[in-house]
Amino acid sequence: xxxxxxxxxxxxxxxxxxxxxxxxxxxxxxxxxxxxxxxxxxxxxxxxxxxxxxxxxxxxxxxxxxxxxxxxxxxxxxxxxxxxxxxxxxxxxxxxxxxxxxxxxxxxxxxxxxxxxxxxxxxxxxxxxxxxxxxxxxxxxxxxxxxxxxxxxxxxxxxxxxxxxxxxxxxxxxxxxxxxxxxxxxxxxxxxxxxxxxxxxxxxxxxxxxxxxxxxxxxxxxxxxxxxxxxxxxxxxxxxxxxxxxxxxxxxxxxxxxxxxxxxxxxxxxxxxxxxxxxxxxxxxxxxxxxxxxxxxxxxxxxxxxxxxxxxxxxxxxxxxxxxxxxxxxxxxxxxxxxxxxxxxxxxxxxxxxxxxxxxxxxxxxxxxxxxxxxxxxxxxxxxxxxxxxxxxxxxxxxxxxxxxxxxxxxxxxxxxxxxxxxxxxxxxxxxxxxxxxxxxxxxxxxxxxxxxxxxxxxxxxxxxxxxxxxxxxxxxxxxxxxxxxxxxxxxxxxxxxxxxxxxxxxxxxxxxxxxxxxxxxxxxxxxxxxxxxxxxxxxxxxxxxxxxxxxxxxxxxxxxxx
DNA sequence: GTAGGGTTAG
Numbered sequence: 001x002x003x004x005x006x007x008x009x010x011x012x013x014x015x016x017x018x019x020x021x022x023x024x025x026x027x028x029x030x031x032x033x034x035x036x037x038x039x040x041x042x043x044x045x046x047x048x049x050x051x052x053x054x055x056x057x058x059x060x061x062x063x064x065x066x067x068x069x070x071x072x073x074x075x076x077x078x079x080x081x082x083x084x085x086x087x088x089x090x091x092x093x094x095x096x097x098x099x100x101x102x103x104x105x106x107x108x109x110x111x112x113x114x115x116x117x118x119x120x121x122x123x124x125x126x127x128x129x130x131x132x133x134x135x136x137x138x139x140x141x142x143x144x145x146x147x148x149x150x151x152x153x154x155x156x157x158x159x160x161x162x163x164x165x166x167x168x169x170x171x172x173x174x175x176x177x178x179x180x181x182x183x184x185x186x187x188x189x190x191x192x193x194x195x196x197x198x199x200x201x202x203x204x205x206x207x208x209x210x211x212x213x214x215x216x217x218x219x220x221x222x223x224x225x226x227x228x229x230x231x232x233x234x235x236x237x238x239x240x241x242x243x244x245x246x247x248x249x250x251x252x253x254x255x256x257x258x259x260x261x262x263x264x265x266x267x268x269x270x271x272x273x274x275x276x277x278x279x280x281x282x283x284x285x286x287x288x289x290x291x292x293x294x295x296x297x298x299x300x301x302x303x304x305x306x307x308x309x310x311x312x313x314x315x316x317x318x319x320x321x322x323x324x325x326x327x328x329x330x331x332x333x334x335x336x337x338x339x340x341x342x343x344x345x346x347x348x349x350x351x352x353x354x355x356x357x358x359x360x361x362x363x364x365x366x367x368x369x370x371x372x373x374x375x376x377x378x379x380x381x382x383x384x385x386x387x388x389x390x391x392x393x394x395x396x397x398x399x400x401x402x403x404x405x406x407x408x409x410x411x412x413x414x415x416x417x418x419x420x421x422x423x424x425x426x427x428x429x430x431x432x433x434x435x436x437x438x439x440x441x442x443x444x445x446x447x448x449x450x451x452x453x454x455x456x457x458x459x460x461x462x463x464x465x466x467x468x469x470x471x472x473x474x475x476x477x478x479x480x481x482x483x484x485x486x487x488x489x490x491x492x493x494x495x496x497x498x499x500x501x502x503x504x505x506x507x508x509x510x511x512x513x514x515x516x517x518x519x520x521x522x523x524x525x526x527x528x529x530x531x532x533x534x535x536x537x538x539x540x541x542x543x544x545x546x547x548x549x550x551x552x553x554x555x556x557x558x559x560x561x562x563x
Numbered sequence: 564g565t566a567g568g569g570t571t572a573g
Contacts, residue, residue, distance in 0.1 A: 082564055089566075120566045152567040159567090191568045198569095226569035261570045293571045300572060331572050363573090370573065398573085 081107070081115045088118060092125035097134075100125045114145075120153040130460075132160045133488050151183045158192040168205035171197065172212075185216070191223040198227035200527070206231070222248070222256045229259055233266030241266060249286070257291045264294055268301025273310075276301070290321070296328050303336030311336065327363040334364055338371035362388075362396050369402045378406035401430045408438035417451060427452075429460045436466055465498040472502030481511055491519055493527035500530060504537035509551050516558050526559045 084107050091099040104122050107114050114122075119142040126135035139157060142149065158174070171193050178185050185193075190213040197206040206228055213220060225248055232241040241263055248255045260279065267276045276298055283290055295318040302311040311333065318325060365388045372381040385403050388395060395403075400419060407416040416435065420427060432452060439448035464487060471480035484490055484499050496515065503512050512534075516526060538552055 080564095085565065092566095115565095117566050124566070150566090155567040186567095188568050193568095195569060221568095223569045228569095230569075256569095258570045265571070291570095295571095297571045328572055335572070367573070 078110075079112065081112060081118055084112065084114070085117045085121060088121045088125070092121055092128075095129065097122075097125040097129040097131065114147070116142075116147050116150065116153065119147055120149075120156060123153065124156045127156055127159045130489070135160065149181065149183065151178070151186050151189055154178045154183060154185070155189045155192050158189060158196055168197070168202065168208055171205070171209060175212075185218070187213075187218055187221055187224065190218055191221070191227075194224055195227040198231040201231070203228070203231050221253060222259050225253070225255070226259045226262060230262045233262055233269075236266075236270070238263075238266050238270060238272070254287050257288055257294060260288055260290070261293050261297055264297050265301070268297060268304075271301075271305055273298075273302065273305075273307075290323075292318075292323050292326055292329070295323060296326070296332060299329060300332045303332055308336055327361060330360070331363050331367045334367045335371060338368055361393055362399060365393055366396070366398050366402060369399065369406075373402055373406045373409065376409070378410045381406040397426065397428050397431070400425050401428075401434060404431060405434045408434060413438060413442060413444070420451065427455055427457055429457055429463060432457045432459065433462045433466060436463065440466070440470055461492055461494045464492075464495045468495070468499050468502055472499075472506060475506065477503060477506055477508045477511060481515065484515075491522075491524055493529050497527070497530045497533035501533045501537040504534060505541060509555070512555060513558065516555070520558070531556075531559065 084103055088100045088103050100122050104114055104118060107118065119138065123135050123138050126138060175185055190209065194206045194209050197209060210220065225244060229241045229244050245255050245259065245263060264276055264279065280290055295314060299311045299314050302314065315325060365384060369381040369384050372384065382403060385395065385399065404416045404419050407419065420431065435451065436448060439445060467483055468480050471483065480499055480502060484495060500512050500515065519526060
């Protein structure tokens with residue numbers, strides 16, 4: 001069997017090996033020091049004897065191999081907290097929070113007390129893996145174990161704001177807790193808080209936090225302003241965003257490429273390409289350097305507006321500036337060409353890719369296969385997959401998912417099952433969701449559960465939405481509500497939005513009201529995406545009768561906390 | 564031998 005490792009796994013392995021090398025080198029140094037102290041000089045004769053003895057003893061080693069005991073008097077090597085921390089960081093960066101938690105458990109069991117860094121890294125890995133409840137529990141455990149948090153560990157918790165604490169008041173209470181425990185919030189803490197408030201759409205709260213920051217004599221930087229610019233841009237407030245950029249210059253905090261990239265994205269969405277040109281032309285004067293992301297954003301904007309030729313001009317401009325196109329650039333261009341069915345140009349790009357110094361890799365193939373699959377050309381997508389393997393381009397989990405999706409679309413569930421079991425492929429939540437939908441539609445749920453019974457796949461909000469859709473479609477509304485309440489992150493806005501949409505379609509307004517009242521009584525804010533979803537559901541249902549509109553008004557009043 | 568923040572495609 002091939003032991004193919006998908007690229008994210010390979011990155012994780014590389015990262016862990018890098019860290020392991022340090023551990024091995026350290027253990028090597030300890031071994032050399034002890035051997036210098038305890039070993040006598042070996043002659044050729046007794047060397048042969050030793051080798052012969054070792055080989056006979058080795059046969060008796062239990063499997064897996066256990067290291068021999070250290071020479072008498074030598075201190076056994078034990079990993080220190082910073083060794084564990086290095087490994088935990090590697091696993092966290094590779095997106096494996098469970099491995100991080102396993103290491104933390106191992107530390108405690110071996111009597112090595114986790115320090116602040118270890119706890120901080122473990123909490124961070126849970127936060128970035130969207131496990132807010134586990135993160136908060138671990139923070140509590142850290143406090144219980146007498147480990148005092150500092151500004152960095154508090155700041156990590158701030159990322160939970162989009163999940164739980166979407167109030168300015170809560171943010172202030174949080175800052176109060178920090179100060180009380182002896183760690184003053186710094187520019188990173190304030191910037192993260194502002195980003196959280198902006199993500200929740202609370203621009204006024206974000207500005208109030210900004211003022212609070214100034215009151216505390218904390219100087220903002222480009223990180224502080226960027227989420228506010230982003231929020232204005234997402235609401236079409238291009239003028240306001242530009243005023244902030246100008247203000248930053250006046251205030252001696254010149255915007256960097258990231259801040260300008262957010263603005264370029266907004267200009268592209270508004271199709272104000274002349275303004276993007278001016279911005280790029282004046283970049284030297286304004287003291288910023290457009291980077292790969294700037295050009296990718298611009299090229300993407302031009303492609304979406306159907307100006308593929310202009311996009312290729314920008315590709316040349318990018319090369320002129322010494323910026324190397326990345327897999328993202330290629331993905332944008334291929335995506336656009338596939339959408340426009342410009343097969344000749346796709347071939348042109350494929351043929352010249354090596355001349356441009358590009359390698360059409362997994363991302364490029366994935367983009368093309370996705371487009372083909374979306375446009376119903378699933379056989380062509382499968383052919384492309386075969387071509388990819390033939391050319392020695394290593395498929396990743398996404399490639400397999402596209403192929404499995406193509407097979408499902410073509411009704412080939414049996415072959416899709418074989419793909420799942422082949423090539424050492426490791427399924428992820430996307431694979432699970434694709435097959436769950438397909439088997440659900442085919443009425444073969446039991447077969448699906450058998451298929452995944454031995455696989456460890458972490459489910460995501462898409463999976464929950466599929467389950468909720470299924471229950472609502474079958475008219476099992478109470479079960480759908482019960483399912484939501486059984487989830488760890490039970491009031492995730494995206495899932496609540498999905499359920500309320502299903503409930504409105506089914507006329508179950510009482511259930512919607514009860515859910516909102518419960519959320520509000522827990523101090524949660526009803527996210528704008530729930531508003532969007534509800535309004536869409538009422539519109540789709542054609543609820544224009546006066547009684548229904550009245551009920552909608554009641555629901556909106558509760559959501560806005562008017563009544 | 565050390566943790567924390569803002570951007571682009573699909």
